[in-house]
Amino acid sequence: MNILHLKYAVSIADNGSINKAAEEIHVAQPNLSRVIKELEADLGITIFQRSAHGMILTPEGEEFIGRARKILEQVDDMENLYKSDRPAQQRFSISAPRASYISDAFAHFSRSLGKADAEIFYQETNVLQAVKNILEVGYNLGILRYASKHDKYFREMLEDKDLTGELIMEFTYCLIMHEDSPLAKMETIRMKDLSDYIQIAHADPYVPSMPLSVVKNEELPNIPRRIYVFERGSQMDLLAENPQTFMWVSPIPERLLKNLHLVQRRCVDNQKLYRDVLIRRKNYHLTALDKQFITELTLSKRNCEFDE
Structure with missing residues (x-):
């Protein structure tokens, strides 16, 4: 297994098809099929379930692809760090509840990207997926929404998973x-x-x-x-x-x-009462983009508070 094999597997997962992945990465379809079969045999797992609708990730495959994305992201970071002729790419990723004040903050945040290369991920989803995105998929930030009376349960969960949380809004x-x-x-x-x-x-x-x-x-x-x-x-x-x-x-x-x-x-x-809590890995340091988003989040929160 090498970095190229990881890229092949991720491309198939993203496209849901070996044929589409082969076109995207310019590799012959038979060769791509062979690489995936060899990869599955070497690891002793089934990454993809073959069906009439394409290539579907198995539970083992979802975990593998999540880890592969993290490795590829680290490789990209290493290349960006040491290749002076390659412009640095801005990165930002967050999973959030379906909340208008958060999406409003994200829309204003997008104005701060400027003209530099950027790779931005914003997913509206539930609590479980937000945690999974950080632990397995490679997202940096997440926002959990839960009833305040359950705060103890969620704090224990974050501690168990080596995550830290900061209250955004109650x-x-x-x-x-x-x-x-x-x-x-x-x-x-x-x-x-x-x-x-x-x-x-x-x-x-x-x-x-x-x-x-x-x-x-x-x-x-x-x-x-x-x-x-x-x-x-x-x-x-x-x-x-x-x-x-x-x-x-x-x-x-x-x-x-x-x-x-x-x-x-x-x-x-x-x-x-409910709480929105910003979470991240304990060893993760906020980037300039992260801090800009949090600033916009604070402003949006102020703009939606109302009294009757």
Whole structure:
């Protein structure tokens, strides 16, 4: 096994196809197939499951590719360090919850990239994947969202995985709905008022050492009609087009609400606190780009705080 073999495997994983990978890295398809078979035989694992839909990573393969990405990233860093004729490439990677104030910060952060080469990764995902991205995929930063009362469980998990966490924001979920929704015109909104409307939600909560069924019951109170959407853009489209929908969210910057004709309101019955915590490996040192993003995150947070 060598660095070239790792690059071949990562290319196949990225493309989901040996043929596409062969075109991308300019290697004959039979030779690429042979290399992967030899690699699997040498390691004693199955990296890819062959199917009619292409090359699919096995659980072992996901771990292998995650480690391969880390090695290739280290090789790139070494080359950048010692090849003076090669311009340094800016790198930034973060996994975050589906939160508008965070994506707003990321949008403003993108202006700071300038004209230098840059490789930027921003993934909206759940707690488990955010941790996995740091430990296995090679991401540098992550943001975890959880109920404040579970802070002890998450702190223990971070310590166990040699990660460190820094509180970004503590908040109570508010409601957003279209400005034409009857909910938006109510003087006071209570939990019982929501039963006639459609909730937009994503059901992927997680708390270490707690059964998923218990966490789901806690995070998703009974609503007769619910649409599960796991992509924030589509969630916003639904809210903007259907006045019968609502969603629980962390506070959103006023500018975004105006653009989508949405209204942000408190529910007097909801007093539960949540936390957004920035995580990274304990031995990881923040880069200039990391610090710039955190600055934008702080500014965005200030712009979305509101009182009634």
